[in-house]
Amino acid sequence: MSIHDLEPQETYSLYAHEESVIRQAESMLGKLDDVANGVRVLAQAYREGYRETVRLVRISDRMQEELHAANRTLLDQAADLQQLNEVLHKEIERREALEHELRRIASLDELTGTHTRRHVLELGEHEQRRRARHGHDLALLMVDLDHFKRVNDGFGHAAGDQVLRDFGFLLRSCLRKGDIAGRFGGEEFLAILPETDLATARSIAERLCDRVRENRTLWKDHVLAVTVSIGLVTVHGDESLDKAIARADQALYLAKRAGRDQVMVGTEPDVDD
Structure with missing residues (x-):
């Protein structure tokens, strides 16, 4: 094979290779656009997710404050109920003692201290x-x-x-x-x-x-x-x-x-x- 015979083939081969590289580059650029679009979508989703997270955290904080307030109210009510229960218990004891004393008085002759x-x-x-x-x-x-x-x-x-x-x-x-x-x-x-x-x-x-x-x-x-x-x-x-x-x-x-x-x-x- 002569040199003259090889030159056209090499020229054609380099051209084809260049075209292939260009196509691959264009394809990669297209994929980069897809990646960029994906990143933008992810960034948007992240921003929205972050805002939602912040909103939920704020709701959680507010609910926690409300729960603490409700808990304080319940504790206050429990203390009031305990105090009321103690008062009622003392009143029941007082009434029972009074009823016992009334029965005792009713069963005794006041003058002699003996039974009726x-x-x-x-x-x-x-x-x-x-x-x-x-x-x-x-x-x-x-x-x-x-x-x-x-x-x-x-x-x-x-x-x-x-x-x-x-x-x-x-x-x-x-x-x-x-x-x-x-x-x-x-x-x-x-x-x-x-x-x-x-x-x-x-x-x-x-x-x-x-x-x-x-x-x-x-x-x-x-x-x-x-x-x-x-x-x-x-x-x-x-x-x-x-x-x-x-x-x-x-x-x-x-x-x-x-x-x-x-x-x-x-x-x-x-x-x-």
């Missing part, structure tokens, strides 16, 4: 049911102040009240813990002695007689003395409280007929009763 007739009977029924369940002893004392009318007639009802007040104290002091005493009416009293046999009940009744006999009530310039008569019974079998009280009252009547200032044991209940 109604309450002593309620307590007596309770002890009677307990006796029936467990089979233990139960004794009753029916007590009456002797010649009490003479005190009222001779010195006035205020003097009689003082005698009753002193007797109520003596009666309660002679009884044991768990024993029950109530004013049955006027100058008559009922004492209920749970789990007490006849001998023990009689000893308590005799001691009460002695204490009352020895006692003196000072009234103005006078010294007042009284005695008591006592009817004593123990409850038998399925005998009701009313029937046992009736037997004690009958024994009290016999004690007064026998001269007063003494203890009289009641008769046994009739079998038919």
